[in-house]
Amino acid sequence: MNAVLVVNSGSSSIKYQVIEEGSGARLAQGLVERIAERGAGRVVHTGSHGETIVDGDIPDHAAGFAAIVERFAETGTPIESLGIVAVGHRVVHGGSEFIAPTLIDDEVAERILELAELAPLHNPGHHAAIIAARAVFPELPHVAVFDTAFHQTMPEKAYTYAIDRELAAEHGIRRYGFHGISHSIVSRRAAQHLGRPLDSLKQIVLHLGNGASMCAIDGGRSVDTSMGLTPLEGLVMGTRSGNIDAGAIFHLLRRGVSVDEVDRELNKRSGFLGMTGTIDFRDVRAAAAAGDAAAQLAIEVYVHRARHYLGAYLAVLEGADTIVFTAGLGENGPDLRALICAGFEWCGLRLDPARNDARDSGTRVISAEGSQITVLVVPTDEEAEIAKQSTALVASLAE
Known part of the structure; x- marks a missing residue:
């Protein structure tokens, strides 16, 4: 069995799914929420043994990933038994340099954090989850999949704002677009459904x-x-x-x-x-x-x-x-x-x-x-x- 642990993290939450390669079957999924809210944390985990809910303090994303691993173990399906071959991270903003799925190393992780200037509500949470997940699963490859990447095919006339070009270039001001992961898979599935x-x-x-x-x-x-x-x-x-x-x-x-x-x-x-x-x-x-x-x-x-x-x-x-x-x-x-x-x-x-x-x-x-x-x-x-x-x-x- 080969599977991918898919992580979609925010500033105070971690959504996760374990998806079997090929079949696309969900082997497990869950949500860690209210991270850093004293005494208010919660982990909702659904696996082969049904749903479990555990409340307790989750001070940061590292504690969140530790809680995820614990839920797998306590429900009788240790996460290492699922044949996970990669951890895929959704990242909202990849700027103009990340135009395809990217293997995460220290430099890539740092650049994702720097791009938080363009996505302050999203990228800091992505970065925190990446750091925590790499610490928990150091032996696995971690991949960043960017919401902006799909839109890098836009022509220059579509992504250019009509402002001073030097100012735009200095500060990276252009149209990037988002929800690219969704637009990509939905457009493909529409074509498949129509047989075209x-x-x-x-x-x-x-x-x-x-x-x-x-x-x-x-x-x-x-x-x-x-x-x-x-x-x-x-x-x-x-x-x-x-x-x-x-x-x-x-x-x-x-x-x-x-x-x-x-x-x-x-x-x-x-x-x-x-x-x-x-x-x-x-x-x-x-x-x-x-x-x-x-x-x-x-x-x-x-x-x-x-x-x-x-x-x-x-x-x-x-x-x-x-x-x-x-x-x-x-x-x-x-x-x-x-x-x-x-x-x-x-x-x-x-x-x-x-x-x-x-x-x-x-x-x-x-x-x-x-x-x-x-x-x-x-x-x-x-x-x-x-x-x-x-x-x-x-x-x-x-x-």
């Missing part, structure tokens, strides 16, 4: 979750995407504003709002949370149905922004073969899908209401027969993609 070569398709993928982005994909290559220098740009999200005039930031600064406060407001207190007081779209939908004007407006803003990008990417691609919905809201929000696609009959897009409303968790077509653009729902599986890319890199290094 990936390189023959023009696709628009909508990754609609708490974080949300869209991507124009031509022949399997990202050519434009809604997120930019950071994951803040683009669509309306759970707590992020998405697009906002930079002048609004200057206005707040001049009125005495601190840089850190502006950062918190736009990244953690905006989006659905800022407009309605909740990040749970189910609550927003229920409030709108009950006549809450703020909730109704929030949905309209969300849909308007998504339609804005959908129209833009139809222009960028000069048409599309497929439109693909994925992630939490994309996979489970038929009402949102219908609102976003409404009015695009002019380009040959027609949803089938029954297909769109059907309760189904798998990959499926939701467009009507005869629709010139095929609309699909494709469940994302970033962990499987991380495992695949990690094993491929390790195998290539062994040749």
